[in-house]
Amino acid sequence: xxxxxxxxxxxxxxxxxxxxxxxxxxxxxxxxxxxxxxxxxxxxxxxxxxxxxxxxxxxxxxxxxxxxxxxxxxxxxxxxxxxxxxxxxxxxxxxxxxxxxxxxxxxxxxxx
Amino acid sequence: xxxxxxxxxxxxxxxxxxxxxxxxxxxxxxxxxxxxxxxxxxxxxxxxxxxxxxxxxxxxxxxxxxxxxxxxxxxxxxxxxxxxxxxxxxxxxxxxxxxxxxxxxxxxxxxx
Numbered sequence: 543x544x545x546x547x548x549x550x551x552x553x554x555x556x557x558x559x560x561x562x563x564x565x566x567x568x569x570x571x572x573x574x575x576x577x578x579x580x581x582x583x584x585x586x587x588x589x590x591x592x593x594x595x596x597x598x599x600x601x602x603x604x605x606x607x608x609x610x611x612x613x614x615x616x617x618x619x620x621x622x623x624x625x626x627x628x629x630x631x632x633x634x635x636x637x638x639x640x641x642x643x644x645x646x647x648x649x650x651x652x653x654x
Numbered sequence: 655x656x657x658x659x660x661x662x663x664x665x666x667x668x669x670x671x672x673x674x675x676x677x678x679x680x681x682x683x684x685x686x687x688x689x690x691x692x693x694x695x696x697x698x699x700x701x702x703x704x705x706x707x708x709x710x711x712x713x714x715x716x717x718x719x720x721x722x723x724x725x726x727x728x729x730x731x732x733x734x735x736x737x738x739x740x741x742x743x744x745x746x747x748x749x750x751x752x753x754x755x756x757x758x759x760x761x762x763x764x765x766x
Contacts, residue, residue: 641749642689
């Protein structure tokens with residue numbers, strides 16, 4: 543069974559479109575995260591949710607809107623996609639206070 | 655601000671040899687965790703090893719061990735008996751609350 547899953551794994555779209563990436567974890571964790579890995583492989587946190595409540599929002603453009611319908615799911619919606627949004631987006635989960643984070647397989651987003 | 659520095663963008667090692675990847679970090683916190691993550695070409699982020707800052711003993715996981723020097727804020731990863739499957743990007747990461755802060759990564763190539 544996959545612990546943290548993301549769909550889709552690849553996403554190619556045009557500038558100006560709106561797209562969503564879904565994330566689900568079956569580890570029973572209460573905290574989920576979105577990270578962005580740029581073309582130079584640098585990984586940076588974007589958002590963190592604990593029990594459906596936003597706890598970290600790292601100066602991300604408001605075109606990015608995370609949504610957590612329940613503590614096992616954290617989706618990322620991106621409006622008006624720009625070329626600079628091309629990256630790999632990773633979802634991760636952990637139990638609050640446990641520090642160890644488990645990552646999904648990543649979604650490679652390409653904006654043309 | 656907390657930062658993580660990996661000064662070796664690329665390293666190479668011959669199969670069966672030992673290699674050490676360097677990492678330094680900067681924090682004013684006393685309690686935190688350090689991690690090494692491996693990212694093979696498959697893109698999956700795999701936790702290799704973790705170290706709690708309050709533990710003086712260096713963590714070991716099979717062929718992977720760390721040299722944790724808290725006063726020097728240094729956290730290097732030693733890979734013994736290198737295998738072809740160790741070829742990957744390696745990221746050092748720091749956490750003290752919820753936010754993982756990553757270094758820029760070291761690309762390790764293992765040659766036969």
